Amino acid sequence: MGMMFCRGCAKEIHETAPTCPHCGAVQGHVPVFNNVVPQPSIEDSGSAKFHWTSLTSLITGLVVTLMAISVPEQWDKDTVVGVVMFGLVPILFAVISLIQKRLGRWMAITGLVLGICALLAAIGNGS
Numbered sequence: 001m002g003m004m005f006c007r008g009c010a011k012e013i014h015e016t017a018p019t020c021p022h023c024g025a026v027q028g029h030v031p032v033f034n035n036v037v038p039q040p041s042i043e044d045s046g047s048a049k050f051h052w053t054s055l056t057s058l059i060t061g062l063v064v065t066l067m068a069i070s071v072p073e074q075w076d077k078d079t080v081v082g083v084v085m086f087g088l089v090p091i092l093f094a095v096i097s098l099i100q101k102r103l104g105r106w107m108a109i110t111g112l113v114l115g116i117c118a119l120l121a122a123i124g125n126g127s
C-alpha cells in the first residue's frame with residue numbers, strides 16, 4: 001500500500017491508481033491490471049482441461065459398447081432394453097456437452113458415436 005506522485009500534477013496518489021484523482025493524468029505503471037487481466041483467458045483456453053459431461057459421455061459410451069460386444073449371439077429382451085437404456089446415457093451427455101460447447105469435444109463425439117452404435121446393435125438384435 002504505497003503512495004507515489006502524479007506525473008501530471010505531482011500530487012501524492014495511490015500507487016495502484018491508473019489515473020490521477022486530482023488531474024486525471026494516466027499513470028505509467030498499472031502493474032495490477034496487467035497481471036490480473038490475462039488470467040481468465042488462460043483458464044478459458046486450457047486445452048488440457050475437459051468437462052465432466054464429455055468424459056462421462058466417453059466412458060459410458062465405451063461401457064455400453066463393451067456390453068454390446070460381450071453379449072452372446074442371442075439377445076434376450078432384457079439385454080436389448082438394457083443396452084438401449086444405457087446407450088442413451090452417452091448420447092445425452094454428448095448432446096449436453098456439444099450444445100454448451102464444453103471442452104473435450106472429441107470425447108463427446110466419441111461417446112455419441114459409441115452410444116448410437118450400441119443403440120443400432122440393440123435395435124438390430126431385438127427385431
Ligand SMILES: [Zn+2]
Pocket residue numbers: 006007008009010011020021022023024025
Ligand atoms: Zn495529477
